[in-house]
Amino acid sequence: MHPAPEHMSTEEFRRHGRAVVDWVADYWDRVASLPVLSQVAPGQVRAGLPDKPPETGEPFTAVLADLDSILVPGLTHWQHPGFFAYYPSSTSGPAVLAELLSAGLGVQGMMWQTSPACTELEQHVLDWLAGLLGLPDCFTFAGSGGGVIQDSASSAILVALLAALHRASEGRVQTEGVDRARYRVYTSTDAHSALEKAARITGLGTAAVRFIGTRADSSMDPKALRTAITDDVRAGLIPVMVMATVGTTSTSAIDPVDRIGPICAEFGTWLHVDAAYAGVAAVCPELRWIQHGVADYADSYATNPHKWLLTAFDCDACYVRDRAALVGALSVVREYLRSNVSAADTVVDYRDWQVPLGRRFRALKLWAVIRCYGVEGLRAHIRHSVALAQRFATWVAADDRFELMAPQPLSLVCFRLRGADEPNRQLLQTVNASGQIYLSHTMVRDAFTLRLAIGGTATRDEHVTAAWDLLSSTASGLLGD
Numbered sequence: 001m002h003p004a005p006e007h008m009s010t011e012e013f014r015r016h017g018r019a020v021v022d023w024v025a026d027y028w029d030r031v032a033s034l035p036v037l038s039q040v041a042p043g044q045v046r047a048g049l050p051d052k053p054p055e056t057g058e059p060f061t062a063v064l065a066d067l068d069s070i071l072v073p074g075l076t077h078w079q080h081p082g083f084f085a086y087y088p089s090s091t092s093g094p095a096v097l098a099e100l101l102s103a104g105l106g107v108q109g110m111m112w113q114t115s116p117a118c119t120e121l122e123q124h125v126l127d128w129l130a131g132l133l134g135l136p137d138c139f140t141f142a143g144s145g146g147g148v149i150q151d152s153a154s155s156a157i158l159v160a161l162l163a164a165l166h167r168a169s170e171g172r173v174q175t176e177g178v179d180r181a182r183y184r185v186y187t188s189t190d191a192h193s194a195l196e197k198a199a200r201i202t203g204l205g206t207a208a209v210r211f212i213g214t215r216a217d218s219s220m221d222p223k224a225l226r227t228a229i230t231d232d233v234r235a236g237l238i239p240v241m242v243m244a245t246v247g248t249t250s251t252s253a254i255d256p257v258d259r260i261g262p263i264c265a266e267f268g269t270w271l272h273v274d275a276a277y278a279g280v281a282a283v284c285p286e287l288r289w290i291q292h293g294v295a296d297y298a299d300s301y302a303t304n305p306h307k308w309l310l311t312a313f314d315c316d317a318c319y320v321r322d323r324a325a326l327v328g329a330l331s332v333v334r335e336y337l338r339s340n341v342s343a344a345d346t347v348v349d350y351r352d353w354q355v356p357l358g359r360r361f362r363a364l365k366l367w368a369v370i371r372c373y374g375v376e377g378l379r380a381h382i383r384h385s386v387a388l389a390q391r392f393a394t395w396v397a398a399d400d401r402f403e404l405m406a407p408q409p410l411s412l413v414c415f416r417l418r419g420a421d422e423p424n425r426q427l428l429q430t431v432n433a434s435g436q437i438y439l440s441h442t443m444v445r446d447a448f449t450l451r452l453a454i455g456g457t458a459t460r461d462e463h464v465t466a467a468w469d470l471l472s473s474t475a476s477g478l479l480g481d
């Protein structure tokens with residue numbers, strides 16, 4: 001009989017746990033002094049790690065020591081107040097503490113029975129969030145639909161496509177697979193690449209994806225969508241799904257869901273609304289206009305509280321209007337997954353709402369965030385970010401050397417130096433190498449464009465002011481003025 005391994009005792013856990021919480025709090029206190037973009041060379045982190053794992057256990061203090069010396073230099077600090085790249089991944093005290101609780105509970109909530117609280121809290125919190133976002137009852141468990149936490153917006157897009165294929169094929173796709181030659185999906189040229197990935201995963205292939213042109217503000221052109229679908233239907237093809245975006249990755253453009261929706265309704269096409277970054281802004285009543293059309297037309301909708309709503313990565317809130325289509329697409333029940341409550345159809349088994357079987361207790365962190373901030377606290381975070389972005393945009397607009405490249409309805413500002421791309425590339429490279437700020441870029445109307453996205457938990461007025469000062473003075477150096 002082999003002896004049981006030596007586990008960390010609960011006393012040791014208390015001691016190290018306190019040290020870890022202190023470590024995280026100290027990290028948040030000092031992160032602004034670290035270079036936001038990691039400055040390590042490729043391979044440097046691995047070179048600092050031993051070739052082989054230890055034969056005998058080491059103290060946890062050794063793990064923390066290596067975290068400081070080897071890993072922290074290799075981090076790009078997403079919680080740095082000067083992190084303006086991509087979209088934020090904002091975390092917060094309540095979210096991190098709830099993650100610790102989730103890990104400590106070690107619950108795997110694949111079915112209602114494997115932890116009723118895990119399932120019912122998720123149902124309840126997502127119903128709360130639906131109300132906060134102004135989504136109608138049909139997206140909640142009070143109606144025909146409901147919400148589920150996915151790891152990411154990409155997973156939400158994949159399951160939406162699977163549900164759409166299930167509906168379009170009247171369930172045949174389950175046994176026959178996809179009719180690649182006949183099915184088509186549609187999105188704008190500015191939409192996220194996740195739909196192409198989903199098309200590959202489902203076996204449709206990227207040839208099934210039709211990219212619809214955009215209007216001057218980079219939003220999907222509904223007339224072009226209608227033309228594309230009409231032509232396809234005439235050719236005997238089946239328009240399975242349209243993905244509209246509320247807040248594109250590139251410029252935060254908002255597709256006209258209220259005009260796209262009626263086209264989908266006319267052709268029986270599933271409408272998925274990808275609001276990964278922007279959707280959470282609808283917690284503010286004055287910003288709810290971004291969802292215009294969602295309530296009336298969307299079949300599925302997803303937004304990421306892990307981006308701009310203070311809920312540590314990963315947490316995507318994914319809603320469907322008709323849960324039967326999603327469950328129909330994904331439910332495969334073997335004997336070992338059967339239970340009396342499931343058979344009686346009185347509970348939700350979230351294993352049928354996602355790709356993996358197993359699932360973490362993610363609802364805890366969203367619950368903790370909503371409770372500890374309160375609705376007003378969440379609104380304050382969104383409003384603060386939007387106000388900072390609007391101010392930054394006024395500075396760009398007032399400086400003749402720069403131009404704004406897209407409208408900034410929320411907290412993303414797209415801008416560039418007028419003229420050639422090269423000075424803009426240099427500007428981005430120079431400010432990012434400074435360690436003080438980190439911006440990313442995109443192409444807008446074929447011009448290299450800088451993106452400044454606000455929404456990090458620690459970002460304040462002074463950080464945005466400092467960012468503009470650095471951009472402006474670096475531009476002066478580059479332009480020689």
Ligand SMILES: Cc1ncc(COP(=O)(O)O)c(C=O)c1O
Nearest residue numbers: 152153154192247248249276277
């Ligand atoms: C509009 C949009 N959709 C989808 C995604 C993908 O998000 P995720 O990383 O959650 O899959 C992003 C990421 O920034 C996004 O901006």
